Amino acid sequence: xxxxxxxxxxxxxxxxxxxxxxxxxxxxxxxxxxxxxxxxxxxxxxxxxxxxxxxxxxxxxxxxxxxxxxxxxxxxxxxxxxxxxxxxxxxxxxxxxxxxxxxxxxxxxxxxxxxxxxxxxxxxxxxxxxxxxxxxxxxxxxxxxxxxxxxxxxxxxxxxxxxxxxx
Amino acid sequence: xxxxxxxxxxxxxxxxxxxxxxxxxxxxxxxxxxxxxxxxxxxxxxxxxxxxxxxxxxxxxxxxxxxxxxxxxxxxxxxxxxxxxxxxxxxxxxxxxxxxxxxxxxxxxxxxxxxxxxxxxxxxxxxxxxxxxxxxxxxxxxxxxxxxxxxxxxxxxxxxxxxxxxxxxxxxxxxxxxxxxxxxxxxxxxxxxxxxxxxxxxxxxxxxxxxxxxxxxxxxxxxxxxxxxxxxxxxxxxxxxxxxxxxxxxxxxxxxxxxxxxxxxxxxxxxxxxxxxxxxxxxxxxxxxxxxxxxxxxxxxxxxxxxxxxxxxxxxxxxxxxxxxxxxxxxxxxxxxxxxxxxxxxxxxxxxxxxxxxxxxxxxxxxxxxxxxxxxxxxxxxxxxxxxxxxxxxxxxxxxxxxxxxxxxxxx
Numbered sequence: 195x196x197x198x199x200x201x202x203x204x205x206x207x208x209x210x211x212x213x214x215x216x217x218x219x220x221x222x223x224x225x226x227x228x229x230x231x232x233x234x235x236x237x238x239x240x241x242x243x244x245x246x247x248x249x250x251x252x253x254x255x256x257x258x259x260x261x262x263x264x265x266x267x268x269x270x271x272x273x274x275x276x277x278x279x280x281x282x283x284x285x286x287x288x289x290x291x292x293x294x295x296x297x298x299x300x301x302x303x304x305x306x307x308x309x310x311x312x313x314x315x316x317x318x319x320x321x322x323x324x325x326x327x328x329x330x331x332x333x334x335x336x337x338x339x340x341x342x343x344x345x346x347x348x349x350x351x352x353x354x355x356x357x358x359x360x361x
Numbered sequence: 362x363x364x365x366x367x368x369x370x371x372x373x374x375x376x377x378x379x380x381x382x383x384x385x386x387x388x389x390x391x392x393x394x395x396x397x398x399x400x401x402x403x404x405x406x407x408x409x410x411x412x413x414x415x416x417x418x419x420x421x422x423x424x425x426x427x428x429x430x431x432x433x434x435x436x437x438x439x440x441x442x443x444x445x446x447x448x449x450x451x452x453x454x455x456x457x458x459x460x461x462x463x464x465x466x467x468x469x470x471x472x473x474x475x476x477x478x479x480x481x482x483x484x485x486x487x488x489x490x491x492x493x494x495x496x497x498x499x500x501x502x503x504x505x506x507x508x509x510x511x512x513x514x515x516x517x518x519x520x521x522x523x524x525x526x527x528x529x530x531x532x533x534x535x536x537x538x539x540x541x542x543x544x545x546x547x548x549x550x551x552x553x554x555x556x557x558x559x560x561x562x563x564x565x566x567x568x569x570x571x572x573x574x575x576x577x578x579x580x581x582x583x584x585x586x587x588x589x590x591x592x593x594x595x596x597x598x599x600x601x602x603x604x605x606x607x608x609x610x611x612x613x614x615x616x617x618x619x620x621x622x623x624x625x626x627x628x629x630x631x632x633x634x635x636x637x638x639x640x641x642x643x644x645x646x647x648x649x650x651x652x653x654x655x656x657x658x659x660x661x662x663x664x665x666x667x668x669x670x671x672x673x674x675x676x677x678x679x680x681x682x683x684x685x686x687x688x689x690x691x692x693x694x695x696x697x698x699x700x701x702x703x704x705x706x707x708x709x710x711x712x713x714x715x716x717x718x719x720x721x722x723x724x725x726x727x728x729x730x731x732x733x734x735x736x737x738x739x740x741x742x743x744x745x746x747x748x749x750x751x752x753x754x755x756x757x758x759x760x761x762x763x764x765x766x767x768x769x770x771x772x773x
Contacts, residue, residue, distance in 0.1 A: 301622030327449035
């Protein structure tokens with residue numbers, strides 16, 4: 195259902211950022227742009243100031259362990275004046291960090307902390323990057339695909355009961 | 362009620378603590394070199410009483426934090442200089458669970474996020490998966506969904522009103538609110554057997570047909586409710602203590618709201634006339650007439666007024682909807698096994714607390730590859746620091762109440 199998108203909006207983005215806009219796609223009538231991580235900050239600022247996407251509605255990530263660039267950061271933008279949404283997808287390699295968007299949208303503060311907590315992606319320039327939902331001493335990042343849901347259980351049973359978990 | 366007495370007590374406790382700290386400091390400073398001591402003195406001059414900044418833990422067992430929220434307050438006497446929220450005590454890994462369940466199996470889990478508005482959570486999830494599958498619920502299902510969701514909005518706002526007033530010291534409204542909420546929960550119970558975590562809807566429509574006296578029950582509730590709202594208004598709206606505790610407390614400008622992502626009644630109380638039910642109508646909202654109430658100051662009192670008016674508007678929507686519930690099937694054409702084509706969808710609804718969004722990625726199997734839930738409470742809670750700075754400890758209680766957070770949703 196994914197089709198390449200070539201409307202005015204994407205044309206403006208392409209004009210502005212050229213090769214940094216890797217792809218423009220429409221999926222189930224919703225538009226998203228795949229962009230270069232190095233240009234994230236400029237594109238975000240342009241989106242807010244020029245294209246009037248004033249609300250960062252959500253910011254999250256998806257893990258694709260078999261892909262060359264393992265993670266996708268997904269920023270969901272909303273524009274009050276145009277009543278429209280746009281998604282930005284930022285592919286990231288395993289150890290790559292992204293520029294923090296806290297300066298542009300302060301709401302990104304906790305959202306980036308959650309991404310860091312769940313995926314272990316770090317954000318350069320974040321004022322206080324630490325875990326938010328899990329305790330500080332937690333091992334691993336649960337929403338990564340290689341994080342097995344039984345691993346906490348079995349580790350605990352092995353450590354505290356000295357047997358193999360039957361799960 | 363009244364900040365005077367408890368304030369004195371708190372101040373006394375704070376003074377005692379700072380004295381103890383000072384004594385400790387004096388002992389330690391003997392061991393330290395001179396420059397360190399000088400720096401300490403400079404830091405001490407910054408606070409009002411020349412005392413050290415006091416760190417006070419509020420929660421996670423404090424009743425006014427509405428659950429297991431812990432707020433580290435940095436205090437100068439009784440004035441808040443900064444806050445830090447510690448959350449996650451109720452984290453259950455809902456998003457990870459989703460990746461290990463089928464689309465239908467995951468549906469009841471969403472009720473357990475914002476558990477005082479389970480129906481709204483369910484609506485958002487069902488509609489998101491329907492969009493992913495490219496199916497639509499039949500008109501009858503849409504209208505019944507709308508009625509149920511609006512009843513849930515009233516129930517959620519009633520819990521907010523009761524507990525918010527209770528936090529500030531007005532005990533009575535809680536009993537009134539619970540009385541009306543009970544009527545709504547009875548309708549839910551008659552409809553699907555559950556009162557709290559209802560799992561009322563199914564992907565593609567509804568599982569249950571509306572019961573025989575559904576319209577009559579809803580109508581009776583709505584007729585009654587007009588008089589009931591007036592009772593809350595009589596108790597609170599003109600009450601000078603209520604006004605004193607809420608006016609100009611926790612002010613957020615419209616620009617702050619948008620920058621911080623605060624949505625729902627918080628955003629509207631700051632004067633932004635925006636509601637997803639109007640901006641991007643879902644379910645059957647495009648068929649009904651209702652107003653979006655807005656405030657002007659963005660303070661706690663305005664948020665109170667906005668939510669009160671929202672309850673009135675929800676009541677009107679319900680009355681319009683039961684007039685004409687279309688006949689027809691209640692479940693659209695969805696298979697027993699759901700395999701959405703690979704791709705992704707973002708769908709958001711106006712939940713009682715703000716924008717509730719679902720971002721679902723499908724890889725073409727029966728289980729979602731990724732489900733991201735955008736919880737309104739989590740994002741709204743981030744505004745607490747901005748709202749509480751400069752206020753008194755007692756106001757923090759009012760501000761947490763006015764944000765209307767549910768920790769089940771903050772922590773997921």
